[in-house]
Each structure stands twice: as structure tokens, then as C-alpha cells.
Amino acid sequence: MEKSLKRMATMQRLQTTGLSLFYEKGYYNTSVDDILKRLSLSKGAFYYHYESKEDFFIQIIENLVVRKVYSLLIEPIEGHEHTLDLITNCFENALETAVHNELDYGFVLNNFINEFNGRNELVMKHLNEVLKVWEVTLVSAIQRGKFNGHIDRHIDAEGVAIFLMSSFMGIRTLMVETAPSARKYRFMSQLRFYFKSIEPKQTSQYNQ
Amino acid sequence: MEKSLKRMATMQRLQTTGLSLFYEKGYYNTSVDDILKRLSLSKGAFYYHYESKEDFFIQIIENLVVRKVYSLLIEPIEGHEHTLDLITNCFENALETAVHNELDYGFVLNNFINEFNGRNELVMKHLNEVLKVWEVTLVSAIQRGKFNGHIDRHIDAEGVAIFLMSSFMGIRTLMVETAPSARKYRFMSQLRFYFKSIEPKQTSQYNQ
DNA sequence: AGTGAAACCGACTAAGGAGTCGGGAAAATA
DNA sequence: TATTTTCCCGACTCCTTAGTCGGTTTCACT
Structure with a gap:
């Protein structure tokens, strides 16, 4: 039963x-x-x-945080359209929920990583696992983009993934107190510049 | 006396x-x-x-954190050389201390903002002030870069500043647990791509 | 040496925390 | 209906914490 x-x-x-x-x-x-x-x-x-407060928290991560991160940050970029568009839309949506002060699970992750880092190994293990899945998903999306010709072939997929994750987590911190909507807009605009720089270039090959 | x-x-x-x-x-x-x-x-x-633990902490921010952030993240980009080089070197150095697990004041700021956000208004006021100074310094450095022809004139200086702050704070979070040195390297490499995208477009006499 | 102020000690209070446990109510099963 | 199982109650223990306070030591200056 x-x-x-x-x-x-x-x-x-x-x-x-x-x-x-x-x-x-x-x-x-x-x-x-x-x-x-x-x-x-x-x-x-x-x-x-x-069993304990810690056990309770870990179940929250497994049941609520992980699933939401999947549906908000991971599944949306697993499609087969233009990779950079997928990521752009995904970030756009995720940040939009942040603007409206809803419970934003991407940021929940960021918050908790900061709080537990160096303080609770077990919890960190669970949080890092979520991060890892996010990273792997981004990397393979980017590689797909390279394959499909949307992203320059010389680009380091791992590097792009790290850079994207960094900037996302950072902007969430910055959106917390000051002008979230304006900052989101500016951030997204700069993200597009960055994406432009990793698109294929007909003439140049100064990559590494 | x-x-x-x-x-x-x-x-x-x-x-x-x-x-x-x-x-x-x-x-x-x-x-x-x-x-x-x-x-x-x-x-x-x-x-x-x-007077209290809180008073103690605020004095720590004022005496230690603020001054270190100034010398690590603010003063280095107030020079008059090529703006993007200044910022690149500044980030490079700041992240290098992070790799060696020293007390890294840029990240101290990030950590504390996360910890106090929504929980202690007074402390947040002090932390936000430091952030604001950083932002303003970045913005004017970028504007200087536009003026000097190192950065495209159509770029939104405020946006670039936000994007830089975001990515820096984010990478610090990501460097905490996993492969800090490798992540730093990848991050810096992507930062240079981004910088390339905001340089003046036409291959003019400025950039070569 | 003597004196007053500055610096420090540490037992104490009050509040709040995680976790326990004996028991009672409600629901399922017989 | 009777009995067992599931679910929940709340007073209690033990521990930690921020902050207090009367008292002692150290120091500067006479």
C-alpha cells in the first residue's frame, strides 16, 4: 500500500x-x-x-528545488531550435519571475549555495548535483549549437556554460535590492552582445 | 590624547x-x-x-571590507590606460586571490549580501553602498573607454557595468567548490570574448 | 608609591533553538 | 463494535546565544 x-x-x-x-x-x-x-x-x-531539520531540508531540495530548476532552467534549453535563442528565452523567463518577487528557484539555489558553502557538506553535495546537471545541459546545448552552425566552432563550450551560469547567478543577486526590472533589461541586452561574439564569424579565426 | x-x-x-x-x-x-x-x-x-554584534559587524564592513574592495576592485580601474585591459587585469587579480583561498573581499561582499538580504536593512544599506561605488566606478571607466575609442560609442555603459558585476559575483560563487583554477581560466577567456563584442565595430585605426 | 581611568574578566540572565516522549485523537482494519 | 495503526499534541530537556554587571587588573600620570 x-x-x-x-x-x-x-x-x-x-x-x-x-x-x-x-x-x-x-x-x-x-x-x-x-x-x-x-x-x-x-x-x-x-x-x-x-528525522531532523537537515533531513527535512534535503527532502525540500530533492522534491521542490531540483524539480523547479529542471523545469525552469534545464528543460527549456533541451529543445532543438537555435541554441542561443533557447538560452536567451530561458533566462528571460527565469528573470521575469524574479522581477515579480515570486519564489525563484534559480536564485534559491544561489542563496543556499552561499549559505551552506563550507558549513554543511551533505547539503552542499545535493546542491552541487543540481548545478552539475545545469552545467552539463548547457554544455551539450552549446555543442549542439556548434554542430548546427549557430555557434562558432572554436568556442569552448565549457567556458560559455560557466560564463552563463556565473552571470545568471550574479544578476539574481544584483536584482534583489535595486531596480530589478531595469537591471534585468540591461543584463539581457548585454547577454545578446555576448552571444553575438560567439556566433560564427566568416572572416576571423582568432579564437582559442 | x-x-x-x-x-x-x-x-x-x-x-x-x-x-x-x-x-x-x-x-x-x-x-x-x-x-x-x-x-x-x-x-x-x-x-x-x-555596543552589539551588529554594531561590531558594521564596523568590520566599514573598516575592512570597504577598504579592501576599494583597493582590489575600484582603484585598479581608475587609471587612464585602455579601459577593458584595466578591468581584465583587475578581475584576473581578484580571482587569483580567490583561487588561493585567501580571504577574498569581493566575495565577502557577495556572501554577505546574500546572507543579509531581506533580513537586516541596516547592514544591507552599508553593503549596497559599497556595491554602488563599484558600479559607478565601472560606469565611468566604461564611459572613458567610449570617449577614448576603446569601446563602441553605442554601448550602454550602465548595462556593461551590471553585466560585469553580475558575472564576477557569479563566478566567485561557482569557484567556491569545484575546480576554481580551471573555472577562473575559462571565465576570463569568455570575458575577453565579451569585451571584443563591445569594442568599436569597424576595423578602424583604433583597434588592430 | 598612589590614584583614577581604561581595559578586561567571567558568572549570570533571559530568550530561543533542536530534538524527545508519553499520551491522545482519528482513521483504518478486523 | 473493538482493536490496531497512523498521525499529531505540547510540555519538557538540554544546549547555545546575545547581552549585563559587579568586580579585578593594567596603565598613565602624578
């Missing part, structure tokens, strides 16, 4: 509320009681379903 | 040790006692010199 529906419903409520608070206030700065209070649940309920 | 030397020495010791621990473990995850223990000092000493 599968997991009881009631059990799953409670676990789900705990996780979504937990993620929302962890994102808002940080993991170490959010107590289990904070989450419980918001749901009018008790300590007993929490520890009936989860 | 000038501020007692002893007082200043103790405050300095507290601040450098404090920053080092805050950077390593995070602000909320580092107790005042942690810092005191490392210096074999007592609670009394700490609260004799500082």
Missing part, C-alpha cells in the same frame, strides 16, 4: 512552507517552530515525518 | 578575527564567543568596545 494521502499532504505543506521561509530568512535563521507556527502544527507532527 | 593604542589594537584583533569567522561560517552562524575564544578574550572585552 502506498503512502497515506494524509501523510503526504502534511509533508507537502511542511515542505512548501519550509522552503518559503528558508528562502526568505535563510536556513539557519529559520526555526522549525517558525514553520510549525505558520501551519498550526506541533513539534510532534514535524518529527513524526522527518 | 589620541585613542589609546591598546584599545585600537584589541579592536583591530577582534575585527580581523571576526571577519575571518563571519566569512567562514556566516554571520548568524558565528557566535561572539567563537571570536572571543579564538583570541582568548572575554565577553567583557567585547562589549566594552562594541
Whole structure:
């Protein structure tokens, strides 16, 4: 017999509320009681379903963060159209949700990596795995682009991937406080310049 | 009578040790006692010199972080040579310290912004001020570059600045766990591509 | 040496945290 | 209906933390 529906419903409520608070206030700065209070649940309920706060958090990553990152940042670039257009649209959409202050899972990842780095190896392992999948997806999308002639053949796919991930995570940090919409616009505009520079050039071969 | 030397020495010791621990473990995850223990000092000493943990932290930002960010990220690009070269070298150097796992103040800034965002307005005010100075410096450097013909006149200086800040903060996050040296190399290589794309278009007398 | 201020000590308080546990209610099963 | 299983309650323990405070040491200056 599968997991009881009631059990799953409670676990789900705990996780979504937990993620929302962890994102808002940080993991170490959010107590289990904070989450419980918001749901009018008790300590007993929490520890009936989860071994510990850490276990709880890891399940949140696996169940919520990973899946959202997949659907927002990974699946959209797995198509077979023009690679750079796919990535452009993907970033555009992801940043748009950020502008509206929704829970933005790309940034959730960035936040948590910063918070747990050097502090919790186990959690970092899970977060790094998500990053790795993102990276691999980008790399193969770029290689597809090279193959299809949308990207210069001399370009280092790995390098482009790193650069894209960097700039995305960075802009999310910068969008947090100041003029998110304007910054998003400027960022996307510069991203297009960058993409232009890695498109095939008929005349030159000064790449490496 | 000038501020007692002893007082200043103790405050300095507290601040450098404090920053080092805050950077390593995070602000909320580092107790005042942690810092005191490392210096074999007592609670009394700490609260004799500082009003609160928050006050202490803000003084660290003002005294250590701000000055280091200036000397590492701001002053180096205030020169009058080729703008994009200045920025390239500046990033190169800043990332090199990161590779060697030294206390990297550019990243300190990134870390703290992530940690305090939405949680402590006062601290964020101070951190944002540092960011703002960095941004302004970048913008005027880029405008100088446009004026000197090193950068295309149609480029949005503000956009370039945002893009640079983003990518720098992002790569620092990515360098934390995985292959920092390789990632730095790839990042710098892509940065040069990007710079190429914002140089003046026509192969004129300027760029060759 | 004597004195007052500056610098520091460390036990203490109050608050809040994670995790425990005996028990009770609700739902499933017999 | 009776009984077992699932789910949840909330008081409790033990621990850590920021901040306090009365007291002691160190230092500068006479």
C-alpha cells in the first residue's frame, strides 16, 4: 500500500512552507517552530515525518528545488531550435519571475549555495548535483549549437556554460535590492552582445 | 590624547578575527564567543568596545571590507590606460586571490549580501553602498573607454557595468567548490570574448 | 608609591533553538 | 463494535546565544 494521502499532504505543506521561509530568512535563521507556527502544527507532527531539520531540508531540495530548476532552467534549453535563442528565452523567463518577487528557484539555489558553502557538506553535495546537471545541459546545448552552425566552432563550450551560469547567478543577486526590472533589461541586452561574439564569424579565426 | 593604542589594537584583533569567522561560517552562524575564544578574550572585552554584534559587524564592513574592495576592485580601474585591459587585469587579480583561498573581499561582499538580504536593512544599506561605488566606478571607466575609442560609442555603459558585476559575483560563487583554477581560466577567456563584442565595430585605426 | 581611568574578566540572565516522549485523537482494519 | 495503526499534541530537556554587571587588573600620570 502506498503512502497515506494524509501523510503526504502534511509533508507537502511542511515542505512548501519550509522552503518559503528558508528562502526568505535563510536556513539557519529559520526555526522549525517558525514553520510549525505558520501551519498550526506541533513539534510532534514535524518529527513524526522527518528525522531532523537537515533531513527535512534535503527532502525540500530533492522534491521542490531540483524539480523547479529542471523545469525552469534545464528543460527549456533541451529543445532543438537555435541554441542561443533557447538560452536567451530561458533566462528571460527565469528573470521575469524574479522581477515579480515570486519564489525563484534559480536564485534559491544561489542563496543556499552561499549559505551552506563550507558549513554543511551533505547539503552542499545535493546542491552541487543540481548545478552539475545545469552545467552539463548547457554544455551539450552549446555543442549542439556548434554542430548546427549557430555557434562558432572554436568556442569552448565549457567556458560559455560557466560564463552563463556565473552571470545568471550574479544578476539574481544584483536584482534583489535595486531596480530589478531595469537591471534585468540591461543584463539581457548585454547577454545578446555576448552571444553575438560567439556566433560564427566568416572572416576571423582568432579564437582559442 | 589620541585613542589609546591598546584599545585600537584589541579592536583591530577582534575585527580581523571576526571577519575571518563571519566569512567562514556566516554571520548568524558565528557566535561572539567563537571570536572571543579564538583570541582568548572575554565577553567583557567585547562589549566594552562594541555596543552589539551588529554594531561590531558594521564596523568590520566599514573598516575592512570597504577598504579592501576599494583597493582590489575600484582603484585598479581608475587609471587612464585602455579601459577593458584595466578591468581584465583587475578581475584576473581578484580571482587569483580567490583561487588561493585567501580571504577574498569581493566575495565577502557577495556572501554577505546574500546572507543579509531581506533580513537586516541596516547592514544591507552599508553593503549596497559599497556595491554602488563599484558600479559607478565601472560606469565611468566604461564611459572613458567610449570617449577614448576603446569601446563602441553605442554601448550602454550602465548595462556593461551590471553585466560585469553580475558575472564576477557569479563566478566567485561557482569557484567556491569545484575546480576554481580551471573555472577562473575559462571565465576570463569568455570575458575577453565579451569585451571584443563591445569594442568599436569597424576595423578602424583604433583597434588592430 | 598612589590614584583614577581604561581595559578586561567571567558568572549570570533571559530568550530561543533542536530534538524527545508519553499520551491522545482519528482513521483504518478486523 | 473493538482493536490496531497512523498521525499529531505540547510540555519538557538540554544546549547555545546575545547581552549585563559587579568586580579585578593594567596603565598613565602624578
